[in-house]
Amino acid sequence: MASRNRDLYVHLEDELKKLINETSLEKVTSLLERIKKENSLYGLVWPTDEIKERIPFSLENGFFPVLKNIKELEIKSNQDLFNSNVLVEGDNYHLLKILQATHQQKVNVIYIDPPYNTGNKDFKYNDNFVDEDDNYRHSKWLTFMEKRLKLARNLLTMDGLIFISIDNHEFAQLKLLCDEIFGERNFITNFIWKKKNGGGNDSRFIITEHEYVYVYARSIKRTFFKKDTKATVEMKYPFQDEKGFYQLERLDKQSLGYQKSLDFPIYDKDNKKYIPKQKNPASPNARWRWSEETVKQRFNELVFKNGQVYTKNYQKSEYLPASILYDERFGRTQSGKILLKKILGKDTFSYPKPVELIKHLLRVSTHKDSLILDFFAGSGTTAQAVMELNKEDGGNRKFILGTNNENNICTDVTYKRVKKVIDGYLKVAPCQEGMQYLKIDFIAQEKQWKEEIKDFQFQKQLFPKLESIYLFKENASYMTLKKENVNYSIYESGQNNIIFVRDADEFVEKMTKVLQKDIHEKTKFIIFNYFHNNQFDLQDDKLLIERFLKCLHEKGLQVDLSQIEIGPKNIINNMIKGCL
Numbered sequence: 001m002a003s004r005n006r007d008l009y010v011h012l013e014d015e016l017k018k019l020i021n022e023t024s025l026e027k028v029t030s031l032l033e034r035i036k037k038e039n040s041l042y043g044l045v046w047p048t049d050e051i052k053e054r055i056p057f058s059l060e061n062g063f064f065p066v067l068k069n070i071k072e073l074e075i076k077s078n079q080d081l082f083n084s085n086v087l088v089e090g091d092n093y094h095l096l097k098i099l100q101a102t103h104q105q106k107v108n109v110i111y112i113d114p115p116y117n118t119g120n121k122d123f124k125y126n127d128n129f130v131d132e133d134d135n136y137r138h139s140k141w142l143t144f145m146e147k148r149l150k151l152a153r154n155l156l157t158m159d160g161l162i163f164i165s166i167d168n169h170e171f172a173q174l175k176l177l178c179d180e181i182f183g184e185r186n187f188i189t190n191f192i193w194k195k196k197n198g199g200g201n202d203s204r205f206i207i208t209e210h211e212y213v214y215v216y217a218r219s220i221k222r223t224f225f226k227k228d229t230k231a232t233v234e235m236k237y238p239f240q241d242e243k244g245f246y247q248l249e250r251l252d253k254q255s256l257g258y259q260k261s262l263d264f265p266i267y268d269k270d271n272k273k274y275i276p277k278q279k280n281p282a283s284p285n286a287r288w289r290w291s292e293e294t295v296k297q298r299f300n301e302l303v304f305k306n307g308q309v310y311t312k313n314y315q316k317s318e319y320l321p322a323s324i325l326y327d328e329r330f331g332r333t334q335s336g337k338i339l340l341k342k343i344l345g346k347d348t349f350s351y352p353k354p355v356e357l358i359k360h361l362l363r364v365s366t367h368k369d370s371l372i373l374d375f376f377a378g379s380g381t382t383a384q385a386v387m388e389l390n391k392e393d394g395g396n397r398k399f400i401l402g403t404n405n406e407n408n409i410c411t412d413v414t415y416k417r418v419k420k421v422i423d424g425y426l427k428v429a430p431c432q433e434g435m436q437y438l439k440i441d442f443i444a445q446e447k448q449w450k451e452e453i454k455d456f457q458f459q460k461q462l463f464p465k466l467e468s469i470y471l472f473k474e475n476a477s478y479m480t481l482k483k484e485n486v487n488y489s490i491y492e493s494g495q496n497n498i499i500f501v502r503d504a505d506e507f508v509e510k511m512t513k514v515l516q517k518d519i520h521e522k523t524k525f526i527i528f529n530y531f532h533n534n535q536f537d538l539q540d541d542k543l544l545i546e547r548f549l550k551c552l553h554e555k556g557l558q559v560d561l562s563q564i565e566i567g568p569k570n571i572i573n574n575m576i577k578g579c580l
């Protein structure tokens, strides 16, 4: 670990200074030996103090990230009311912090395509592009990625997977970083994707035709991969019988190691004798692949032809996914670019990934109701891939996409692309999907968070803004505000509603008959009790819920324990905990 090594160095350096003062040559020599040994400690080390990432509006500086629902940009699903695809505009660091409170262990697959750090204005760090001769070039990228990947890992389900696109610039650094964050044993593969065909007039020595996609499991023991149903192999299957196409494979082999017991005569139905053909009978090396027993049992499967004995290898309809993504079916950079231009009618974004590539990765890694996250969404290829897969197999996968709005990419490219795909473009039919558009917003405070939260006035300002985070957590960003007053707000969609209770006591006390009509078995209560209210023991959520439930029952309302949840305390704690 970087920090472990650094701490060790600081410690050894201090000891060395002390010893030099003592001028004990023997001790200095032995310490130098130790430093030499420790120096060979295995791991990834990079300087971090010099290049801290300054994230605008961070929690440490008194800003709290919240979500603002941009209702005008909502894309309504024309069928499924509860569709909760989401696009989030803003720095993905803030999105990942919010997701700590809303989606821990809920995301099945993460795909990301981060800046490759080519030195060619593709990676901005602390507001400046990192160029090729920046001495801290890799360190900046590693600091940036480490922070985000650590948060991302918490979001994966135990059988979840993360796919990360990368090229040669940070390929080695990323492997070591991921080994540290996800665990080396959770490494699954490093796909090699052929991104272009030939070209390369600008290449100096070798034409680089490929990139990589790293794959790590959250837990290798729990993960799964589906078969690649679209794989075709180059092998030919020239024969056919009632079971399908097949090729013939000789039963005698010279490469398996000679065994006397596997060198025996086989007789066909006409009693013709076959033996393994020995090139040099004095030193036999050919033998059958099957034992005498197997030959007896499976005699009908053998084919006798041209003086040889064969078995049938049938063509399979599906194969394990292969690590080299070479075929045209995985798309090329160029096909991704052409498709995006077709959808939006103009060139908007230089290097979108082809939908086919992402679709393949998701096809073999997701099930029909997986949740997929891409927090470097760029032009939104992942959203299109998810929606197209749903269309293909009737799935109900959902996506959460996050991207900043640099050069208006989120509003002008990502959003517009998703909208086009949902509405249908050119001759492509519409999808039965919808999407919410959320924007990262901030609540500012001058002081440190933990102290300020106790301030009543401040809670009045903060808590209503946390409602959108809760709706996001409940997959209910599609709900709209129906009623609001000082004690509560009610969000509703169809038969479902969520009531945010700002003060549990007041809520029950002042409950009118009209309000009671809004409460039914599908209502979800989120209690946002202000912290100043000491009528309930605020340390004890259970007590608060029980008391609230009892009051509702006394009013004759049939509400179940599972319908009540405690609000902001948990959100705030989860987000502040381990904050940077």
Ligand SMILES: C[S@@+](CC[C@H](N)C(=O)[O-])C[C@H]1O[C@@H](n2cnc3c(N)ncnc32)[C@H](O)[C@@H]1O
Pocket: 090, 091, 092, 093, 113, 114, 115, 116, 349, 351, 352, 353, 354, 375, 376, 377, 378, 379, 380, 381, 382, 402, 403, 404, 406, 409
């Ligand atoms: C390489 S592109 C992804 C392309 C995408 N896979 C596609 O097919 O269109 C990376 C994207 O991440 C965005 N990005 C970079 N840093 C970010 C950050 N800190 N937060 C959010 N988005 C970021 C960039 O604006 C860029 O659009």
